[in-house]
Amino acid sequence: MPITNYSVLAGDPVSGKVVTGASTHYQITMNAPGGPFTVAVNIQSMDGSEVLYAIEEGFTPPDEAGLLALPMGMTALQSAPGGLALDFVRSQVNGKPMITRPQMTLLPQMRSKGSEEERLLARARSSALQNAVVTLLNMTIADKDGVIYAFGSAYADKGKVDGIHDIHMNQGNPVNNHGGDNGIWQDGALLIHLPSKATWTAVFIAFQTQSWTTDGAGNPA
Template identity: 35%
Template sequence: MPVSKYGVLKGTIAGHLRDADDDHYQILVSADGTMFRIAVNVKSSAPKAPSDLLFMTSNRIPDTYVAALQELGPGYTRLASKPGGLALDYVRCDWIKPTAMRAVPPYQAGADNDLKDKIEAAVGAAIRQEGSVVYAFGSKWGPEKDKKDRYFRFLPGNGIHDIHMNQGNGAGYRKDNGVFQDGGLVFEYPNGKRQAFFFAFQSQTFATDDKTGNALDDRKPKKNKPSKRANKKSA
């Protein structure tokens, strides 16, 4: 069964929490006065898999795709999991290059060398530059009526998660597999600059079935090998 309520959240970044959760980076977003939280995985909690996520960032986003994003209204938009629209698929969208992904630690001493650093740099730039917009692709939760958000304390709780590849999972997470339902972030700045962030778990494989999103060899899912350029800056 694919992830539930797959779609994209469009809004303005109003806050962020770097160290409130070791496994995630939390981003507060306002969309026409409605508050949402984006929970971005930076670490795998799977006991038998490497904890570092595979990551890539790119500013090469097709103009037609950007134009379609810009036409969206603020807030959450449900997306059909099929080609030709806004739904992301790391394997089937030719402008996403999974072979360029490399393993990046969630946090470590130093500058611009871990996932929290990279997310924080993009978030900070969006906060400083008025008119910036973030698009978060994933699975929506809420609104949670009488329940405040656990991190930012707004009411009702509301947000989006699964901001990572949602196919090629093995046992335990196979139920989340599907095509054209991958997560990610796109930051758009008023100076015309755009940056897309893509995340995957090392326990996932990019060799997936075109209908189910399951690993082609479901009995022995292949692990992705991190790039040998692991200590170099990403594009």
């Protein structure tokens, strides 16, 4: 079945930190009605599925007017074309794909073996996405009207801080590896709007194990 509670969270970011556990995330705290909220962004590989990512500056959202019309806070989305839902395989901007596999960069896993130089190089490369997210977060905080739009799966944390995760491609998984999350028009991403500069920046995350050729159920075709 597809991911649950596909949504977009629009909010004012106030801080961020690295959270380790089963998988390492960068956790952004955002203020918005109904919040505060947490946004959990994958910044390291897990389960052998190495991370692919793209930071697209000068980005144009598929439905910019629709995003800007959203109220601050969590908004449930219909997983269908013609709305705000994102799909890495199907979404287009001005007649071109919103994002493609060749645009993405491999984020290698940290290495525990090899020479000291090799380990340091691998560690630096594996921190590239985290560093980019931190830079964008700080830029958004510095802009008094800056907003982050986080697409993914909304969750309620039983009296604690609610939030959103699955901020990555949510289709094309092998059937035996997160295949239950597959679906179309339910992909996650971060879209950062800085009104003072009139710019958008997009952060797209996927995994090497995911196929970019999917059927109507989001499964590898």
